[in-house]
Amino acid sequence: MTAGEEEPVAGDFVRAYVITGGRRLPSSDELSLHTLVTVGPDKELPLGASPEVRAIWDLLSGGYLAVAEVAAHLELPVGVARLLLTDLFEQGLLLRRAAPPRAQSVDRGIIERVLHGLESLYG
Amino acid sequence: MDSNPSTAESIYVSDAVTTTAKILVVGHFAVGKTTLIGSLSEIRPLRTEEKMTQASALVDDLQGVPDKVTTTVALDFGRLTLSDELVLYLFGTPGQQRFMQLWEDMARGALGALLLVDPSRLAETFPVIDLVERYGLEYAIAVNTFDTTHAYEEAEIREALDLLPDTPVVYCDARDRASSAQALISLVRHLLARAA
Ligand SMILES: Nc1nc2c(ncn2[C@@H]2O[C@H](COP(=O)(O)OP(=O)(O)OP(=O)(O)O)[C@@H](O)[C@H]2O)c(=O)[nH]1
Ligand SMILES: [Mg+2]
Numbered sequence: 339m340t341a342g343e344e345e346p347v348a349g350d351f352v353r354a355y356v357i358t359g360g361r362r363l364p365s366s367d368e369l370s371l372h373t374l375v376t377v378g379p380d381k382e383l384p385l386g387a388s389p390e391v392r393a394i395w396d397l398l399s400g401g402y403l404a405v406a407e408v409a410a411h412l413e414l415p416v417g418v419a420r421l422l423l424t425d426l427f428e429q430g431l432l433l434r435r436a437a438p439p440r441a442q443s444v445d446r447g448i449i450e451r452v453l454h455g456l457e458s459l460y461g
Numbered sequence: 462m463d464s465n466p467s468t469a470e471s472i473y474v475s476d477a478v479t480t481t482a483k484i485l486v487v488g489h490f491a492v493g494k495t496t497l498i499g500s501l502s503e504i505r506p507l508r509t510e511e512k513m514t515q516a517s518a519l520v521d522d523l524q525g526v527p528d529k530v531t532t533t534v535a536l537d538f539g540r541l542t543l544s545d546e547l548v549l550y551l552f553g554t555p556g557q558q559r560f561m562q563l564w565e566d567m568a569r570g571a572l573g574a575l576l577l578v579d580p581s582r583l584a585e586t587f588p589v590i591d592l593v594e595r596y597g598l599e600y601a602i603a604v605n606t607f608d609t610t611h612a613y614e615e616a617e618i619r620e621a622l623d624l625l626p627d628t629p630v631v632y633c634d635a636r637d638r639a640s641s642a643q644a645l646i647s648l649v650r651h652l653l654a655r656a657a
Contacts, residue, residue, distance in 0.1 A: 370570050371538075372483040372550040374474055401473030404481060404550060406538055410507035411472070416536070416566075417511065435479065446656040449572055452482050453649040455543025460642035 369420050369427065371406040374435040381431045390414065391422055402435060472504065479546045484648070485567055487554045487593060488577030489585035493605040493635035494553040495537050497577065500641045501551060502539025509536050511563050534560055556589035568596035573652045575645060576600045577635065580613035583621045590622065599655050601629040601648035627651070 369375065377398045387395065393412050397403065403411070409419035426432045474481075486494045499506045510533045538552045554560075554567045554574075574593050578586050593600045604618060615630050624630065629651050633644040 370483075371552065371566070372481045372570070374478065374481060374548075402476065402478065403473060404540075406509060406536070406550070406552070407472075407507060407540075410509040410538075413509075415510055415533075419509075435481075446653070448480065448482050449649060449653045449656055451480070451547050452484075452543060452549055452572065453646070453653055455541075455547055455549070456642060456646050456649060459541075459543065460639060460646065 369405050369423055369434065371416065372404045374402040374404055375408065375423055375427070375432050376402045376435075378431055378433050384429065384431070390418075391426070394419070394422055394426070398432070474540075474548055475542070475545070477545045478542070478548050481548045481550060483550045483552060483571045484645070485552050485554050485571050485574040485593075485598065486577065487556055487574045487589055487600075488605075489556045489579070489582065489589055492556075492577045492579045492582075492585075493607075494555075494577055497575075497603075497605075497633075497635035497641045497644075498537055498539040498551050498553050500636060500638045501541055501645065503542060504540050506537050506539045509538075510534060511536055511566070534563055536563075556585075556592065564592055564596055568598055571598060573599040573601075573648055575648045576602050578602055578604050578618070578622070579607060580604050580618060581607070583618065586622060599652050601631065601644070601651050603635075603644040603648075604630065604632045605635045606632050627654070 375398060377395060383392060383395045390412070394408060397408060397411055405420055405423060406416060408414075408423065409416045412419065414422075423432065427434060486498055488494050495506065534555060536552060536554070538550055541549045541551070543549050552567055552571075554564065576586070576589060576593060590600075602618070602622065602624065604613065618624075618630055619628075629647045631644045631647045633640045635641055
């Protein structure tokens with residue numbers, strides 16, 4: 339792990355621009371980092387899909403992964419992965435699970451379940 | 462690692478999972494965030510990057526690219542399956558003030574934050590506390606002992622960090638799974654008390 343985590347990435351930006359067609363990156367309201375996604379049943383990869391979309395498709399054909407996991411496995415910036423996933427989702431090609439509440443407020447029931455889970459694993 | 466199909470499958474979350482939760486692991490530079498996530502994660506901790514500042518501004522203004530540079534921040538995260546239906550994600554979030562956009566993204570929908578502290582560098586924790594408070598995140602302090610074993614008294618740490626009386630302070634060794642899990646449990650107990 340290197341200390342220098344920051345570096346100029348203008349080149350990456352051009353790449354991100356090309357992948358996304360220059361559109362604004364969607365906000366995390368749409369698909370948050372820990373929302374699970376997978377390819378819908380009997381859905382087909384759209385014709386003319388970019389290599390990145392194709393890679394997402396291949397990856398998600400295997401099962402559910404969180405948005406952040408898709409980005410990490412494909413080495414895409416999170417914002418770019420999210421935009422491509424949002425596109426596929428809006429075309430009805432992806433399933434989404436466990437979309438967390440939009441509000442910042444946290445559900446007590448989930449906290450209870452997390453605590454119970456941790457205690458039964460490590461208590 | 463090998464071509465065993467069960468290994469290949471294991472990157473995926475089980476189909477039965479209906480809920481995911483997110484907890485942040487925050488703290489200043491080199492405090493042990495990645496180490497703690499690695500100790501707890503059932504998958505090899507993953508790393509991705511997020512572009513900081515004006516992502517959309519830059520895209521809107523591509524002609525300006527030669528002048529514009531931005532910052533990339535590595536995020537690492539891990540996953541713990543807590544039951545057949547529930548998965549917890551842990552996201553390591555850097556403590557630098559300037560990563561506001563990242564914090565906004567991370568804080569949204571997070572249950573709370575485990576705030577790692579190196580007791581020999583307490584001052585570096587102030588800006589991190591400011592950030593978690595600004596985003597309304599409940600937190601617990603996990604003192605990563607770095608082999609100094611309780612040389613720093615809890616009272617000393619509480620006072621130095623000006624903590625509320627009910628903010629938990631736990632000692633942990635980020636390299637140790639059980640110890641890291643206990644720190645996380647203290648946080649979640651606190652979250653539950655606060656959610657009452
Ligand atoms: N002795 C000791 N070393 C530790 C402990 N926890 C972490 N380290 C070491 O401290 C260094 C920094 O740990 P990281 O987990 O990379 O810290 P980080 O907070 O992720 O760092 P950044 O992401 O760079 O901010 C690494 O070399 C770890 O091996 C600990 O409890 N004891
Ligand atoms: Mg780290």
